[in-house]
Amino acid sequence: MPPKAFVAGHPIAHSRSPLIHGYWLERCGLAGSYERVDVAPDAFPGFLRGLARSGFVGGNVTIPHKEAAFRLVDAPTARAQRLRAVNTVWLEDGVLAGDNTDVTGFVESLDAALGAGWEARLTRALVLGAGGAARAVVAGLLDRGLERVVVAARDVEKAAPLVGFAPTRVAALPFGEVERALGDTDLLVNATSLGMVGRDPLGLDLAGLPEGAAVADIVYAPLETELLRAARARGLATVDGLGMLLHQAVPGFARWFGVRPQPTPELRALIEADLARAAAEGGRR
Structure with missing residues (x-):
């Protein structure tokens, strides 16, 4: 068969x-x-x-x-x-x-969208979510040598396993404090299903992100989420979820x-x- x-x-x-x-x-x-x-x-x-x-x-x-x-x-x-x-x-x-295979799929999607060497300038990441997809994202970013990865979760205790990947480089943050943390973020990653077709929008104000930051979303349906649309409106580099899916x-x-x-x-x-x-x-x- x-x-x-x-x-x-x-x-x-x-x-x-x-x-x-x-x-x-x-x-x-x-x-x-x-x-x-x-x-x-x-x-x-x-x-x-x-x-x-x-x-x-x-x-x-x-x-x-x-x-x-x-x-x-x-x-x-x-x-x-x-x-x-x-x-x-x-x-x-x-x-x-x-x-x-999400680990390599995610970082290879960043390579394709942001170009070789992105990790040399985007050294501080903020990852939204602490589920299975977020674990792959955090692991991939650590493997690429990022200096700092902050994980934002509604239940901070759920982020503990991700902090355990590298306690000196990974920290947890309550979801409600995300916008205050944007000023120290070079790479923002939505690793939740928020913004996906049929789900609630993320509803995040990106005004605090510095110039030169990049925004990635693992959601690919729709291809341009509200988060990516807001990032493009600010002239920030964006990475949609389709690249991760393909790789x-x-x-x-x-x-x-x-x-x-x-x-x-x-x-x-x-x-x-x-x-x-x-x-x-x-x-x-």
């Missing part, structure tokens, strides 16, 4: 992962499929443990399941153990393995289908056009 993979989340209708993997399957001339699966949190353990019975060779895991996936896999990679979050799973000799997808495709693809301008244009069509239809398809 041709290999079958998935992306599981709740909600999941917004996901463009099937379009990405379908494009690569076609371009590589491979048999196989990749589909969306909406799985509620209480049903997720049964879904993940039943992959073989469902005919899946593996798949991607997105909001809100990344931390649960880490607890459920049998063989997490060292990177997944560090983050205690998994976004890519596969079956290997009947064993459920898991990795976190994090590469290792999973290689695991499931045996070929390592690359993001291309043609693929990005395809996803952008699909997002634009969805927005014209009211943001939901």
Whole structure:
């Protein structure tokens, strides 16, 4: 049987992962499929443990399941153990393995949008959120040598594992104090789902960000979030969430289908056009 993979989340209708993997399957001339699966949190353990019975060779895991996936896999990679979050799973000799490709996906998206050497000038980051995606963002920024990373969370205690990555370089901040911290921020990253189609807006005033700062948003539906629109209005460099989505997808495709693809301008244009069509239809398809 041709290999079958998935992306599981709740909600999941917004996901463009099937379009990405379908494009690569076609371009590589491979048999196989990749589909969306909406799985509620209480049903997720049964879904993940039943992959073989469902005919899946593996798949991607997105909001809100990344931390649960880490607890459920049998063989997490060292990177997944560090983050205690998994976004890519596969079956290997009947064993459920898991990795976190968001780390490299995020920093590679910064490389593509901001150019080589961005980490030499954007040395102080403020990351919004403390969930699975935020862990990948913080780990990636630390690996690139940033001097200071502040994590803003509604529940500051939830940020403790991220502070533990590097206690001398990472600090936690209550979400309500974010705007006061913007003056000491070179790179602002939204690692929450706020601003995504169907979710509440972030509602953040960027007036305090210094000139020369950059703003990144892991949300890609819509492609231009309210946060990025406000940043562009101030003339700040911006990084949308599509680059991270494209780059994090590469290792999973290689695991499931045996070929390592690359993001291309043609693929990005395809996803952008699909997002634009969805927005014209009211943001939901």
